[in-house]
Amino acid sequence: MSERVPLAAVAALGVTQIIGYGTLYYSFSILAPDMATQFSWSSEWVFGALSAALLVGGLTAPWLGVLFDRIGAGRVMASGSLAAAVALTACALAPNKAAYVAALIAIEVSANLVQYGAAFALLVQIRPQVASRSITYLTLIAGFASTIFWPITTALHAHLSWQNVYLVFAVLNLAICLPVHAWLSRSGTARRAVASAAAPQVAGRLPPRRRRLGFAIMVTGFSLMSLSSSAMLVHLVPLLSGLGLGATAALVGTLFGPSQVGSRLINMIFGKNLPPLHLAVIAAMLIPGGVLVLLFSAPSVPGAMVFAIIFGMGNGLLSIVTGTLPLNLFGSEGYGRLQGKMMAARLILSALAPFVLAFAMENLGIATSLGVVAALGGLSIIALSSLALLQ
Incomplete structure (x- = not known):
């Protein structure tokens, strides 16, 4: 196995991490005031709904972690991109508070499918021997998510309602992230790492x-x-x-x-x-x-x-x-x-x-x-x- 970092995979994941964090996390604080107005809620209640969604997302995370190992993190991320697009669309079209909160929970669960935890697992499965360096490079690229998406969200929101901004973000997850994750899920190295011991494993230092x-x-x-x-x-x-x-x-x-x-x-x-x-x-x-x-x-x-x-x-x-x-x-x-x-x-x-x-x-x-x-x-x-x- 080559000791070189899989730069193409890291770069591709960097793009999807920027979109994933930008659309599913950083955009919320900018759009929240209009969401509150839409449903006649105070901003505190809207952020309370986000906290509830994060809590549910946290409770589902162990099950998702098992999926990373069982079917491969690439496949999970591809499914997550589709789920994120559906969840963003459902949130944009939510007719009432209950539907909005349910969609917000779906957004946070789908975020766990496509953000750092899943991406780190995928890099370990693709090339475990250099995964630490790959993770460092990935976080360097993805660190620009807020720098890129705060102004993008603000600019879009100047011309579009928060619902239409979410629909645009749904398209980004569907048109860019889904194909990239699908491509990465077909990596022969990743498949072998999940299916067998064909890929060299990294031993842990703890007894x-x-x-x-x-x-x-x-x-x-x-x-x-x-x-x-x-x-x-x-x-x-x-x-x-x-x-x-x-x-x-x-x-x-x-x-x-x-x-x-x-x-x-x-x-x-x-x-x-x-x-x-x-x-x-x-x-x-x-x-x-x-x-x-x-x-x-x-x-x-x-x-x-x-x-x-x-x-x-x-x-x-x-x-x-x-x-x-x-x-x-x-x-x-x-x-x-x-x-x-x-x-x-x-x-x-x-x-x-x-x-x-x-x-x-x-x-x-x-x-x-x-x-x-x-x-x-x-x-x-x-x-x-x-x-x-x-x-």
């Missing part, structure tokens, strides 16, 4: 007797990082306003995306020989580190800028290590199932994060709430660092 404990610790660390990240991103504007930095919200937003991509680029160039566990610990340090910078520097504008850069870099590395660390510790066999279990834990906590931080801000105050977020991030550092003791 078999310690893998159950190691997996629990790893999932705990990643889940705490996701909780901290999601809570901060959802409530970023009110947090900054409460700290006297409301005017810097737009500036922070412009720095966050490039920082994510920048951290991935730095890792790709200089971190080739850095063990995935070390990279995971660095990511775990950056997220609470950014929160502490914001807490102790407010209301300093330069401090808010440093927060955006550090926090964005941590989030950028988090996307990489959720793909590479499980491969490094547990190997390529059963990788899809592991991704499904991790997706479940992270999605469920991400769905709960907005409520947890909103409750904390209301009852504890903003400064204390940021301290709690930083403490949760600190626990993720301890959890991931302890994995070194199991090897």
Whole structure:
């Protein structure tokens, strides 16, 4: 088996990841106000519906992870592109609130079929020996999803209703993502990797007797990082306003995306020989580190800028290590199932994060709430660092 990264597959997946995240995730915040108006709901209720949809999506993730291994991640992604197109169309045509919420749940379930968890599993199945590098390259490309789709969604919405924007996005999933995923699902290498042991497997570093404990610790660390990240991103504007930095919200937003991509680029160039566990610990340090910078520097504008850069870099590395660390510790066999279990834990906590931080801000105050977020991030550092003791 060649040791070269399958660049054509990575590039093709990069395009579908940009479309998948752009149409199924990043566009929602821009279209949500008009959705609320359409159904005579407050914005809080619309985002509450999204949280419910994320929660259901998280509950289905373990089953989807089994499918990645059983029939191949490429086939699952092809089906997911079709499901995403149908779900977006159903949401656009929803006649009432119940139908809208059902379609939103379908969108989040279909997102799990086509986004990072599935794409990482596919890269492992195509060429497991170089999957870690492939995952790094993929996250670098896909990191531009928000940069591309926030302005695209805004531009489309200036001329089209939110329903018609969703119909356009349905066409993108059907006309671009479905053929690409269908092509990747026919990869002979991927088929052999799923069907037999013909493709060389990557052995995990953890001894078999310690893998159950190691997996629990790893999932705990990643889940705490996701909780901290999601809570901060959802409530970023009110947090900054409460700290006297409301005017810097737009500036922070412009720095966050490039920082994510920048951290991935730095890792790709200089971190080739850095063990995935070390990279995971660095990511775990950056997220609470950014929160502490914001807490102790407010209301300093330069401090808010440093927060955006550090926090964005941590989030950028988090996307990489959720793909590479499980491969490094547990190997390529059963990788899809592991991704499904991790997706479940992270999605469920991400769905709960907005409520947890909103409750904390209301009852504890903003400064204390940021301290709690930083403490949760600190626990993720301890959890991931302890994995070194199991090897």
